[in-house]
Amino acid sequence: MTAHSSKKGALVGRGCLSFQGGKCQYQCEIVDAFDETAMVQLFEWMAGEPTNIIGVPIAHLLHPINWKSENGWLVFEDSAARNAFYETRVGPSHSA
Numbered sequence: 001m002t003a004h005s006s007k008k009g010a011l012v013g014r015g016c017l018s019f020q021g022g023k024c025q026y027q028c029e030i031v032d033a034f035d036e037t038a039m040v041q042l043f044e045w046m047a048g049e050p051t052n053i054i055g056v057p058i059a060h061l062l063h064p065i066n067w068k069s070e071n072g073w074l075v076f077e078d079s080a081a082r083n084a085f086y087e088t089r090v091g092p093s094h095s096a
Contacts (some may be wrong), residue, residue, distance in 0.1 A: 015082025017074045019067045024090050
């Protein structure tokens with residue numbers, strides 16, 4: 001296995017949040033990665049049930065952002081870390 005494919009495999013199972021205009025747009029988990037694309041499972045907000053799977057360029061996932069002012073993705077070790085970040089820093093109780 002090459003280092004490049006190991007990096008892609010290391011993405012699978014990680015939790016993600018996407019941001020646009022300082023607001024959280026998607027909660028998701030990386031379910032597969034190949035070539036330059038990660039397949040990302042989206043989840044609905046209320047019940048947390050899976051909805052769509054979308055392709056996201058891996059470069060977009062790996063580009064660090066300031067979530068309060070930039071559009072992009074934050075990637076976490078797993079979905080539990082994603083949920084903890086959202087609940088303590090982003091969620092409705094933290095809205096201005």
